[in-house]
Amino acid sequence: MNIKALQYQVAFGDVKENLTKVRKQFERAELKETDVVVLPEMWTSGYDLENIRIHACQDLEPAKSMISELAQEYDVNIVAGSVANVKEDPDEVYNTAFVVDRKGTLVYEYSKMHLVPMLNEPEYLAGGQDKVETFTLDGNTCGVVICYDLRFPELFRDLALKGATSIFVVAEWPMARKAHWEVLIKARAIENQCYLIASNTYGEIGEIGGQEFAGRSMIIDPFGKVIDETADHGDGVVTGRLDGNEVARIREEVPIFDSRKREMYHFL
Numbered sequence: 001m002n003i004k005a006l007q008y009q010v011a012f013g014d015v016k017e018n019l020t021k022v023r024k025q026f027e028r029a030e031l032k033e034t035d036v037v038v039l040p041e042m043w044t045s046g047y048d049l050e051n052i053r054i055h056a057c058q059d060l061e062p063a064k065s066m067i068s069e070l071a072q073e074y075d076v077n078i079v080a081g082s083v084a085n086v087k088e089d090p091d092e093v094y095n096t097a098f099v100v101d102r103k104g105t106l107v108y109e110y111s112k113m114h115l116v117p118m119l120n121e122p123e124y125l126a127g128g129q130d131k132v133e134t135f136t137l138d139g140n141t142c143g144v145v146i147c148y149d150l151r152f153p154e155l156f157r158d159l160a161l162k163g164a165t166s167i168f169v170v171a172e173w174p175m176a177r178k179a180h181w182e183v184l185i186k187a188r189a190i191e192n193q194c195y196l197i198a199s200n201t202y203g204e205i206g207e208i209g210g211q212e213f214a215g216r217s218m219i220i221d222p223f224g225k226v227i228d229e230t231a232d233h234g235d236g237v238v239t240g241r242l243d244g245n246e247v248a249r250i251r252e253e254v255p256i257f258d259s260r261k262r263e264m265y266h267f268l
């Protein structure tokens with residue numbers, strides 16, 4: 001699969017502007033021969049949590065319809081980052097990631113289970129209750145997690161054991177903890193011997209003195225090598241070709257899945 005993960009600045013609390021921005025990013029990204037496009041976290045609203053109910057999508061709309069149109073127009077699968085989203089209960093807003101295939105069909109949806117205390121998410125958002133599952137894009141088994149989830153290796157192991165060979169991380173990761181971002185993305189790829197594809201936003205977002213985000217979107221191979229990365233600042237696209245045979249080769253060379261001792265891991 002040929003992947004492009006987009007790095008751009010999400011507009012704070014402006015859903016209309018953010019929908020337009022995504023269209024423009026698609027126009028600029030030169031998507032010929034691309035199989036999957038990846039967007040960052042909370043891309044319709046940013047972290048405007050005080051007004052999140054106003055900005056929230058309802059059952060992923062209007063974001064899903066626009067993404068579905070783009071998928072068909074460009075003939076690509078889209079790991080559509082995440083959006084603030086209301087489901088049945090109008091009082092609960094989730095941070096929901098979703099994925100559509102080339103036909104524009106929704107193939108997967110996941111609401112962030114680990115809410116970030118450092119960004120006040122638990123005060124404004126509801127935590128997702130569904131277990132993460134894999135989904136298939138062009139015959140490849142994939143998983144998606146959202147930003148702070150990166151700190152929970154159990155989640156990644158669960159996806160790897162369910163067969164994921166590529167895991168997408170959609171993020172608005174702050175500059176204050178950039179060093180963790182870089183190390184953890186690589187660690188999750190190495191320990192699960194799979195591709196990690198991470199899309200982050202960058203720059204100061206919010207009112208004056210708002211949160212600064214770290215950029216540095218990346219694609220890492222199953223041996224931990226950086227295939228491509230962006231700078232900390234500025235719009236950019238990371239590009240990589242993912243090869244299922246490479247995952248199998250690395251897993252044979254360093255056979256950690258065979259060496260696991262499940263019965264010894266008392267916390268499981």
Ligand SMILES: NC(=O)CCC(=O)C(=O)O
Nearest residue numbers: 116147148172173174177
């Ligand atoms: N948007 C996020 O989940 C940020 C996570 C974060 O700030 C951290 O893990 O550190």
